[in-house]
Amino acid sequence: MDEVNSIGLIIRLRISLVRERTAGVASVLRLLTHEGDDMRSVYAIVIVALGFSVTTSNRSAVAQTAGTAQSAPRLTADDYRGFMKTVGSTYPSMQKHLMGGMTAEAAKEAQTLATTFGNVERFWMQNNKADAVKFAQDARKYATEAAGAATAGDAAKASMAAGNMQGMCKQCHGMYREMDPANPNGFRIKPGVIAGS
Numbered sequence: 455m456d457e458v459n460s461i462g463l464i465i466r467l468r469i470s471l472v473r474e475r476t477a478g479v480a481s482v483l484r485l486l487t488h489e490g491d492d493m494r495s496v497y498a499i500v501i502v503a504l505g506f507s508v509t510t511s512n513r514s515a516v517a518q519t520a521g522t523a524q525s526a527p528r529l530t531a532d533d534y535r536g537f538m539k540t541v542g543s544t545y546p547s548m549q550k551h552l553m554g555g556m557t558a559e560a561a562k563e564a565q566t567l568a569t570t571f572g573n574v575e576r577f578w579m580q581n582n583k584a585d586a587v588k589f590a591q592d593a594r595k596y597a598t599e600a601a602g603a604a605t606a607g608d609a610a611k612a613s614m615a616a617g618n619m620q621g622m623c624k625q626c627h628g629m630y631r632e633m634d635p636a637n638p639n640g641f642r643i644k645p646g647v648i649a650g651s
């Protein structure tokens with residue numbers, strides 16, 4: 455019985471809400487329509503259409519937010535090492551190509567760096583390290599600059615951007631990287647920096 459009663463209440467509330475809205479629209483229409491019945495129906499259609507599009511766009515925004523949160527899996531320290539290995543081999547190769555004037559190859563590599571630093575940025579966002587996020591964003595910005603200059607055949611300008619990018623490697627490594635005692639030739643994220651390490 456209780457359930458039936460509360461459903462009844464909800465339905466009554468809904469109906470009174472709809473009535474209020476209808477009354478609101480009607481009074482707006484009364485204000486707007488000196489022109490007569492034709493204009494009245496035009497306004498009514500416009501108002502109903504606006505209300506509908508606002509409702510549906512809100513819904514899809516919510517759905518999108520939920521979808522993004524679910525489709526972004528948490529990156530691990532192993533994923534991160536993979537990104538750094540990519541960066542660690544791509545960066546010197548790009549430098550070599552720039553020195554040799556092979557800008558088309560360098561442009562591709564700079565693009566790979568930009569994409570990889572996007573992942574690096576995501577990792578640090580997930581671990582709430584704002585300064586590391588900023589280093590990664592700047593590195594990505596310089597990589598994108600290098601890609602643009604190399605695409606245009608400007609090796610000197612691309613090399614300048616590459617030099618700025620290297621400044622970001624150094625700053626971030628100084629704060630967040632150390633030698634890995636378990637692997638004398640390798641590195642790791644400093645202990646305690648990310649949860650569970």
Ligand code: HEC
Pocket residue numbers: 531534535538539541542543545574578586587589590593619620622623624626627630631632640641642643644
């Ligand atoms: C936002 C921070 C950050 C930036 C920017 C960054 N690194 Fe790293 N890098 C790290 C951290 C932290 C590690 C340690 C993680 C590991 O090795 O597992 C690392 C590890 C490395 C490694 C060792 C990977 C291995 O085998 O363990 C190399 C090589 C490397 N980085 C190269 C670079 C180069 C080159 C750049 C710039 C073009 C760069 N990194 C930019 C944070 C950064």
